[in-house]
Amino acid sequence: MKLDSPLFDRIRVKPDKDRRFQASAPTCEWAGCDQPATHRAPKGRDREGQFWRYCFDHVRQYxxxxNxxxxxxxxxxxxxxxxAMTGHRPTWKMGSNNTGGTKRFREAEPHEGMADPFGVFGEMGGRARPEAEPARESRMIRNAERxxxxxxxxxxSATAEEIKTRFKVLVKKYHPDVNGGDISTEDRLRDVIQAYNYLKSAGFC
Structure with missing residues (x-):
């Protein structure tokens, strides 16, 4: 953008106060230095929140x-x-309170027989509960398959062998040749064959 653009003055961000160094700023606290104190430096242990005011050269030296x-x-x-690993906050051993290490769980003994698969509460009497058997995979059955x-x-839940056996039984039952040439069961036989072929293509048998 051109600096002489009429839009420049409208979008320029003007600070709410002058952040430039003022002549009234404190002087450096380093002995014998009269330069402006532009930087802070911590005073040290047991004096947290307190700072020295130094110039750039002396704050770098400090x-x-x-240490x-x-x-x-x-x-x-x-x-x-x-x-420092816990942020200087108090911590207690697991299962203990903050009044002397008395294990509150031992008084009520709610841990007896509780599940402890990772052995975290072993010292308090927790027992590892045997892992549950993995659930069998259940195939989602669509409406057409049903x-x-x-x-x-x-x-x-029929197996492939059960489906094949049932199919053979129904074919023999509804086939016209078995029924003396009666064609009244042809529609039923057709439905059985179509159902079996569909299940076969879907991987059921």
Whole structure:
């Protein structure tokens, strides 16, 4: 966009206050320095929230030598680092309260026989419950397949062998040659054959 555009002044974001350095800013607190204090630096351990005000050169020099753990013993540093893992918040052993480690679960004993598949509550008497048997895969039966099974007169859970056996029985029952040439059962035989062929194409037999 051109800087002399009449639209430029309308869309330009103007700060609500002047953020430029003011001459009245405090001076650097480094000994013997009279430069403006443009940066803050933490004062150190046990003085959290308090800061020194330094110029750019002196805050950089201060940060290079800053050590939060200066003067602390090794075991105190290790304890601090361990507490830092939980954000310096108090923690208790699982199953214990914050008044002395008494296990509340032992008083009411609700853990007896409770499911503990991962062994988390083993020390409190929890027992691992045997895993349940995986559910059998159930095939979703569509309406056309359901109708074909009903035509053959077999259950929804019928095996392929049961369907084939039932089909042979019905063919012998409704075939005209078996009924002395009677063609009144031809329609029924046709339905049986179509139902069996459909189930066969669908993978049921």
């Amino acid at each position: 940060n290079q030598s800053y 939060y753990f200066a003067g602390m013993k090794d075991d105190a540093v290790a304890a601090y680092q361990k507490d 109708k074909a099974l009903e035509t053959l007169g077999v259950e929804m």
